[in-house]
Amino acid sequence: MxxxxxxxxxxxxxxxxxxxxxxxxxxxxxxxxxxxxxxxxxxxxxxxxxxxxxxxxxxxxxxxxxxxxxxxxxxxxxxxxxxxxxxxxxxxxxxxxxxxxxxxxxxxxxxxxxxxxxxxxxxxxxxxxxxxxxxxxxxxxxxxxxxxNEQPVFPCDECGKHVATRICTACQWEGEGWLCEKCASGHDCGEDMYFLPVVNSPRTGVCAYDGE
Ligand SMILES: [Zn+2]
Ligand SMILES: [Zn+2]
Ligand SMILES: [Zn+2]
Ligand SMILES: [Zn+2]
CATH class of the missing domain: 3.10.290.30 (MM3350-like)
Known part of the structure; x- marks a missing residue:
């Protein structure tokens, strides 16, 4: 997609x-x-x-x-x-x-x-x-x-097949880390890693932003 x-x-x-x-x-x-x-x-x-x-x-x-x-x-x-x-x-x-x-x-x-x-x-x-x-x-x-705006739809950086719903804050700066549910469940970036939800905002994935 x-x-x-x-x-x-x-x-x-x-x-x-x-x-x-x-x-x-x-x-x-x-x-x-x-x-x-x-x-x-x-x-x-x-x-x-x-x-x-x-x-x-x-x-x-x-x-x-x-x-x-x-x-x-x-x-x-x-x-x-x-x-x-x-x-x-x-x-x-x-x-x-x-x-x-x-x-x-x-x-x-x-x-x-x-x-x-x-x-x-x-x-x-x-x-x-x-x-x-x-x-x-x-x-x-x-x-x-x-x-x-209606929420834009981003593909998963890992599989490219499903819609990204979660963002890994550890690796998103390398242009990766927007993940679908399936890929997120198997994702491991070490102990500092946490996920933020993909939300309808230009601040999605930034700092601690998790939606309205
Ligand atoms: Zn009108
Ligand atoms: Zn995926
Ligand atoms: Zn990661
Ligand atoms: Zn903040």
Missing amino acids: EYFAPKSRCNLCNKEYTQRGLTKHIKSCINKKLHDTKGDKYLYIVVQSSFNHDYFFHLLLSPTTTLRDLDAFLRKHWLECCGHLSAFTFDRWGEEIPMSRKVNTALVPGKMIDYQYDFGSTTELEIKCITEVTVNTRDRKKIMILSR
């Missing part, structure tokens, strides 16, 4: 799209379903792993949302393992943007900022601001999930 990323769902209409078609679709779906000239100005953004764009969130952010709110959201769904530091920055590791900033003062449609969680084993994310939209949403949450 080979690696593949399944289609993902637009939460506004429940239809499935590939990662490539999703942004264009969601833009028009927002216009159809939520647009209201008397509404508030929200931001439509895409957060994705810097190194694998198959991990993503499409989000609608209310005008009161701060970067700290977005940080908390990302930690909850994707990142939190042991309370590491994090930062929003311009130009990858450039100038840091204060967490107290409202998203609509930090994000500009068509532009991108970056985010890092954990300055040791860093998980890097890109945050693309797609557009500002005037909408009326019954969802009163600051952050509304428009779409989240």
Whole structure:
């Protein structure tokens, strides 16, 4: 088998799209379903792993949302393992943007900022601001999930035949160690070895991350 990323769902209409078609679709779906000239100005953004764009969130952010709110959201769904530091920055590791900033003062449609969680084993994310939209949403949450990627499927590094479900933390850095249940049961890397589950997050297999 080979690696593949399944289609993902637009939460506004429940239809499935590939990662490539999703942004264009969601833009028009927002216009159809939520647009209201008397509404508030929200931001439509895409957060994705810097190194694998198959991990993503499409989000609608209310005008009161701060970067700290977005940080908390990302930690909850994707990142939190042991309370590491994090930062929003311009130009990858450039100038840091204060967490107290409202998203609509930090994000500009068509532009991108970056985010890092954990300055040791860093998980890097890109945050693309797609557009500002005037909408009326019954969802009163600051952050509304428009779409989240379906979990990508990785083949087992050892047999190549089955889906990898566990990661050996000792040998994954050599491009091995993503294992199916069968190969994991016979795997022995010495006493420092432990397994982490394969989960739907760009932090899967990193530090002690074991899921939401
Ligand atoms: Zn839709
Ligand atoms: Zn950690
Ligand atoms: Zn296997
Ligand atoms: Zn191993």
